[in-house]
Amino acid sequence: xxxxxxxxxxxxxxxxxxxxxxxxxxxxxxxxxxxxxxxxxxxxxxxxxxxxxxxxxxxxxxxxxxxxxxxxxxxxxxxxxxxxxxxxxxxxxxxxxxxxxxxxxxxxxxxxxxxxxxxxxxxxxxxxxxxxxxxxxxxxxxxxxxxxxxxxxxxxxxxxxxxxxxxxxxxxxxxxxxxxxxxxxxxxxxxxxxxxxxxxxxxxxxxxxxxxxxxxxxxxxxxxxxxxxxxxxxxxxxxxxxxxxxxxxxxxxxxxxxxxxxxxxxxxxxxxxxxxxxxxxxxxxxxxxxxxxxxxxxxxxxxxxxxxxxxxxxxxxxxxxxxxxx
Amino acid sequence: xxxxxxxxxxxxxxxxxxxxxxxxxxxxxxxxxxxxxxxxxxxxxxxxxxxxxxxxxxxxxxxxxxxxxxxxxxxxxxxxxxxxxxxxxxxxxxxxxxxxxxxxxxxxxxxxxxxxxxxxxxxxxxxxxxxxxxxxxxxxxxxxxxxxxxxxxxxxxxxxxxxxxxxxxxxxxxxxxxxxxxxxxxxxxxxxxxxxxxxxxxxxxxxxxxxxxxxxxxxxxxxxxxxxxxxxxxxxxxxxxxxxxxxxxxxxxxxxxxxxxxxxxxxxxxxxxxxxxxxxxxxxxxxxxxxxxxxxxxxxxxxxxxxxxxxxxxxxxxxxxxxxxxxxxxxxxxxxxxxxxxxxxxxxxxxxxxxxxxxxxxxxxxxxxxxxxxxxxxxxxxxxxxxxxxxxxxxxxxxxxxxxxxxxxxxxxxxxxxxxxxxxxxxxxxxxxxxxxxxxxxxxxxxxxxxxxxxxxxxxxxxxxxxxxxxxxxxxxxxxxxxxxxxxxxxxxxxxxxxxxxxxxxxxxxxxxxxxxxxxxxxxxxxxx
Numbered sequence: 001x002x003x004x005x006x007x008x009x010x011x012x013x014x015x016x017x018x019x020x021x022x023x024x025x026x027x028x029x030x031x032x033x034x035x036x037x038x039x040x041x042x043x044x045x046x047x048x049x050x051x052x053x054x055x056x057x058x059x060x061x062x063x064x065x066x067x068x069x070x071x072x073x074x075x076x077x078x079x080x081x082x083x084x085x086x087x088x089x090x091x092x093x094x095x096x097x098x099x100x101x102x103x104x105x106x107x108x109x110x111x112x113x114x115x116x117x118x119x120x121x122x123x124x125x126x127x128x129x130x131x132x133x134x135x136x137x138x139x140x141x142x143x144x145x146x147x148x149x150x151x152x153x154x155x156x157x158x159x160x161x162x163x164x165x166x167x168x169x170x171x172x173x174x175x176x177x178x179x180x181x182x183x184x185x186x187x188x189x190x191x192x193x194x195x196x197x198x199x200x201x202x203x204x205x206x207x208x209x210x211x212x213x214x215x216x217x218x219x220x221x222x223x224x225x226x227x228x229x230x231x232x233x234x235x236x237x238x239x240x241x242x243x244x245x246x247x248x249x250x251x252x253x254x255x256x257x258x259x260x261x262x263x264x265x266x267x268x269x270x271x272x273x274x275x276x277x278x279x280x281x282x283x284x285x286x287x288x289x290x291x292x293x294x295x296x297x298x299x300x301x302x303x304x305x306x307x308x309x310x311x312x313x314x315x316x317x318x319x320x321x322x323x324x325x326x
Numbered sequence: 327x328x329x330x331x332x333x334x335x336x337x338x339x340x341x342x343x344x345x346x347x348x349x350x351x352x353x354x355x356x357x358x359x360x361x362x363x364x365x366x367x368x369x370x371x372x373x374x375x376x377x378x379x380x381x382x383x384x385x386x387x388x389x390x391x392x393x394x395x396x397x398x399x400x401x402x403x404x405x406x407x408x409x410x411x412x413x414x415x416x417x418x419x420x421x422x423x424x425x426x427x428x429x430x431x432x433x434x435x436x437x438x439x440x441x442x443x444x445x446x447x448x449x450x451x452x453x454x455x456x457x458x459x460x461x462x463x464x465x466x467x468x469x470x471x472x473x474x475x476x477x478x479x480x481x482x483x484x485x486x487x488x489x490x491x492x493x494x495x496x497x498x499x500x501x502x503x504x505x506x507x508x509x510x511x512x513x514x515x516x517x518x519x520x521x522x523x524x525x526x527x528x529x530x531x532x533x534x535x536x537x538x539x540x541x542x543x544x545x546x547x548x549x550x551x552x553x554x555x556x557x558x559x560x561x562x563x564x565x566x567x568x569x570x571x572x573x574x575x576x577x578x579x580x581x582x583x584x585x586x587x588x589x590x591x592x593x594x595x596x597x598x599x600x601x602x603x604x605x606x607x608x609x610x611x612x613x614x615x616x617x618x619x620x621x622x623x624x625x626x627x628x629x630x631x632x633x634x635x636x637x638x639x640x641x642x643x644x645x646x647x648x649x650x651x652x653x654x655x656x657x658x659x660x661x662x663x664x665x666x667x668x669x670x671x672x673x674x675x676x677x678x679x680x681x682x683x684x685x686x687x688x689x690x691x692x693x694x695x696x697x698x699x700x701x702x703x704x705x706x707x708x709x710x711x712x713x714x715x716x717x718x719x720x721x722x723x724x725x726x727x728x729x730x731x732x733x734x735x736x737x738x739x740x741x742x743x744x745x746x747x748x749x750x751x752x753x754x755x756x757x758x759x760x761x762x763x764x765x766x767x768x769x770x771x772x773x774x775x776x777x778x779x780x781x782x783x784x785x786x787x788x789x790x791x792x793x794x795x796x797x798x799x800x801x802x803x804x805x806x807x808x809x810x811x812x813x814x815x816x817x818x819x820x821x822x823x824x825x826x827x828x829x830x831x832x833x834x835x836x837x838x839x840x841x842x843x844x845x846x847x848x849x850x851x852x853x854x855x
Contacts, residue, residue: 001855002712007773046812054686100386100675102523105516125686127515131677134384138812145810152802160795194745197807197815201752201822204803208796212763215792243766246712250705250762251755257701258751263693265376265744273752 005242013237013285014230014293020286024175031182041185044192045128047142049135050096051106054126057118060088069117075109084264090125098131105129142196149200153207161214164295169210172280172288176206179279180272187271194269202276205251209244209284216240217289221300229299233289241285248281328846334839341831342726345733352736369736374743374817377691379684380510381518382813384677385483387503392475392672393424393468400447401426407446413439424468426450429458475671476503483507483522485667490521490660504677515681517660525629525673526664528581528649530612531573533623533635542572550575554625556632559652571632573625578615580669583608587665589658590648598658599650602665609645617641628661694747702728702754709758713765715854719840720761723832727757730828731821740824743817753825759796760833764789765855778853782841790834797826 035041045052063083070076070093079095099106107127114122130138153173158166180199189195217236220227227235255277259270292299351359352370359368375382397420404426405418414431421427430439440455449467454460463471480497483505487495496508512518534551542553556569587602604612616624616638625635626649633651653661705724709717731750735742768785776784804826807819844850 001769007770100677102385102519102674102676105519105679108516123683123685125683127679127681129676129679131675133386134677141810145806148810149803149806152806153799156799156802193812193815194748194818197745197811197818200803200807201800204800205796207799208792211795211799212792239770243763246762246766247759250708250758251752253704253708254698254701254751254755257697257704258694258748261693261697261700262748263690263697265690266694266697266748269745269748273748 003242004245005238009241010234010238011241012234014233014290016286017290017293020282020290024179024283024287028175028178028182031178031185034182034185038185041181041191042188043139044190044195045094045130045135046193047135047139047191048096049098049130049132050094051098051127051129052095053093053107053110053124053128055091055093055114055122056125057089057091057122059121061091061118063088063091065117066091069113070110072116073109073113075106076113084267090264098129100131138193142193146196146200149203153203157207160211162300164292164299165214165218167295168288168291169207169214171291172210172283173203173206175283175287176202176276176279179283180276183275184268184272189268189271192268194266195272198269198272198276201273202280205277206280206283209248209280210288212243212247213237213240213284213289217292218300221298229293232299233292237285237289244281244285248277252277328842331839331842331846334835335843338836338839342729345730345737348733348736349729352732367736369739371732371735372739372741373687373691374741374746374813375508375510375680375682375687376744376814377687377694377742378510379682379687380508381512381515381682382678382680383507383509383519383522384500384679385479385505385507385523385674386677387476387479387505387670387674388672389472389475389503390424390672393463393471394420395672396471397424397426397463400450404428404443404447407442408439411438411442413442423462425453425460425462427458427460433457472503476505478671479674480505482668482670486521486663487518489663489667490518492518505674511684512681515679517656519676519679521660521663523674523676524660524664524670526581526667526669527629528584528665528669529627530578530580530647531625531627532576532578532619533625534572534574535623537572539570539572543570547572554627554630554632556625556635569632571625571635573627573632578624579604579608579611581665582668583611584665587662589655589662593650597650598653598655599648600653600658600661600665601646601648604645604647606645609643612645612647613641613643690744694744698747698751698754701751705754705758709761713761713855716761716765716837719837720758720765723761723836724754724757726836727753727825727828727832730831731824734824734828735821740820741813741817742821743814745814746817746821749818749821750825752822753829756796756800756826757829757832760789760793760829761837763792763796764833764837768855772855778850779845782838782845782853786834786838786841793830793833797830801826 063081067081070079070081075097076093076095079093082092082094084090084092093110095106097106106129107124111124150173154166154170157169160166161169177199180202184191184195213236216239217232220232220236252274255270255273258266259274262270348367348369350366351362351368359370362368401418401420405415408415408418413435416429416431418426418428428439430436436455436457436459439459440452443450443452443459443461447461449464450461451464452459452461476499480499484495484497487497487507487509492509492512494510496506498506500506507522509515509518531554534548537546537548537551542551547553551572552575553570554573556571558567558569559565560567583604584602585605587600589598590601591598593599620638620640623635623637625632626647627633628649633649649661702724706721709720711717713720728750731753734740764785767789768781771781771784772778801823804819804823808816808823811819
């Protein structure tokens with residue numbers, strides 16, 4: 001049997017809380033600082049309106065030449081160029097301009113200046129034009145989705161856990177979202193629709209790991225009331241450590257593959273998932289569990305335990321038994 | 327074998343067979359699908375525009391202008407009726423707030439005017455019966471006009487797209503006044519947008535030759551006239567010139583009366599032009615009008631631009647006319663389509679336009695699939711390495727999961743997008759997650775000395791709660807994403823949601839049943855986990 005964590009190993013996670021929270025805070029603050037310096041998140045054109053045009057040249061092109069070629073056109077005077085794919089053949093050009101006319105189109109302006117300079121050595125692969133009105137709609141919808149998702153998860157957590165556990169899970173959740181948003185910003189990724197979808201997925205995913213560990217901590221307390229709070233947390237986290245690492249690991253494999261091989265279109269999304277899943281695993285071990293100690297008193301008051309959150313678990317187990325026909 | 331196990335086994339076989347049957351048509355090619363026996367499903371998985379290329383267009387119907395057009399018509403009818411009933415009016419006009427203002431010359435006509443409005447315009451309410459009289463559309467009528475404008479626009483656009491020849495277009499209403507158009511595989515997207523978005527309001531106006539054009543441009547324009555421009559393009563230099571014309575505001579004829587339009591060739595250069603035919607009412611009006619206006623010029627106006635202003639040589643019977651204007655063949659072809667399919671009730675604006683080249687779609691499929699294969703291979707090998715035989719079992723469960731996702735996509739006619747591929751990848755990861763949870767628990771139970779049978783039973787029962795939790799939270803998010811997301815993101819939500827539900831099935835039922843069968847049959851003392 002191969003095991004990453006030998007059974008019976010007990011790691012003192014609680015004592016590492018100060019270091020862990022410092023690292024987390026530094027990362028989060030770095031992300032926030034970066035966001036502030038940039039004047040807010042770098043929104044994709046679907047949120048702010050504008051046009052992005054993806055180009056592919058059949059030979060490498062100097063970005064400076066490309067810029068010089070396109071600024072001739074009024075439409076692309078203040079545009080941004082992003083190179084991707086690493087061969088200087090593929091570029092995305094962003095401009096704030098868009099048109100609501102059905103007879104005009106932005107890309108013909110680009111085509112005119114490009115053909116002048118590069119002849120027919122390029123191809124327009126994709127044009128994405130979003131008017132300011134739809135941009136605002138997407139922005140509103142995006143914010144609505146995030147708020148509703150957070151609320152739904154918060155409600156779920158508060159039904160599922162007692163108060164202090166709920167607070168811990170929520171702290172971990174915000175930790176993961178903030179870390180992911182910060183990393184996206186620091187590494188220069190745009191906040192596009194699918195990146196927002198990835199962040200929401202992390203909101204859902206982040207809770208899982210925390211739930212696994214919390215379940216075990218509760219089990220420890222219930223089985224041995226004499227266990228100190230620190231001991232209960234440390235054993236709970238240690239015992240589930242291999243599960244925590246493995247489950248995150250398998251999901252990480254596929255997300256990493258998406259990031260490495262999925263092409264430019266999936267880069268932002270898979271990066272967000274990558275950071276979010278790593279952060280989610282880290283936070284449920286180092287943040288969510290030790291934070292339980294911030295509250296005074298026993299982890300699970302003896303009486304309450306039976307009736308509140310475990311009702312759910314018992315009910316499911318009971319249903320399962322019925323299903324099995326026992 | 328226990329009865330419960332047998333039932334579960336039957337369920338598993340049926341589920342896999344059904345979803346397998348739905349997955350099949352997508353992968354065997356169109357020719358082979360035709361040869362499938364009748365009881366087999368033929369649905370294939372729809373690929374989103376980001377995977378197959380094409381155009382995604384969100385249009386806004388300017389419904390206010392449709393309302394304005396109705397009001398203008400009502401106002402001009404009202405004028406005629408007041409003339410007929412000898413009510414002298416100073417002016418009748420429609421303002422920006424959709425109010426028709428009627429100012430009378432003689433105060434004493436007020437009651438008669440109000441009677442006229444009450445009798446002839448049941449859909450309007452008087453908001454000021456003082457002088458001037460102000461009326462507006464009733465709210466429900468106002469909403470109805472706007473709604474109908476959008477519905478009519480959808481019909482016209484559908485007509486045009488069909489005549490343009492696009493396979494499997496989607497044209498649907500979205501929100502209050504938005505229309506979403508999806509044209510998969512379209513080559514010349516901008517031509518399609520021009521075709522779809524052309525208001526194509528054809529009007530014939532009489533040119534008012536009594537007015538000097540320079541005077542008119544300097545503001546000396548009779549109230550019944552307006553200035554319109556003819557746009558001429560020099561065929562050799564490509565230079566564009568605008569020629570002003572003074573025309574009567576009254577419309578002789580509109581494009582609504584056109585029954586057919588087609589491309590013809592003629593003239594000295596054998597250039598393409600568009601010939602149209604009118605219905606019987608239109609033919610009659612046209613014939614009478616041309617008969618009484620011989621020697622005058624008739625302007626053919628399309629969307630407020632004059633295409634030509636020929637001199638009427640003689641009475642034109644038979645209801646045939648033509649529009650010339652130095653068209654290219656393609657322009658003439660597209661103009662014929664828009665005239666045949668009717669005009670849009672109001673202009674449309676482009677709110678969003680995404681065009682994806684077919685080659686990009688191909689690259690995305692290749693890269694997405696490659697990433698998925700590498701990711702799953704890593705997971706498959708890892709599971710076998712770490713859990714041995716049980717790992718192989720988990721890998722099969724994962725395969726079943728993918729089969730169910732693909733089959734469900736075909737079954738529900740859902741669309742697979744690029745983020746959707748990411749969703750599948752994510753569910754592959756999570757499918758294995760579930761089995762990791764179960765196996766780790768079984769290992770722990772074995773370690774504390776439980777028998778193999780007990781360990782497996784407790785392992786599954788205990789892990790289920792966690793799996794349920796994990797899937798519920800992500801499922802909540804998937805549902806919210808589906809509700810709020812646009813096309814590609816919806817695809818992500820769909821594959822993830824199906825993947826999670828499939829996960830509950832495969833992780834809990836599939837591997838469990840295999841374990842039950844093996845344990846019952848061989849009663850092993852040890853298992854490979």
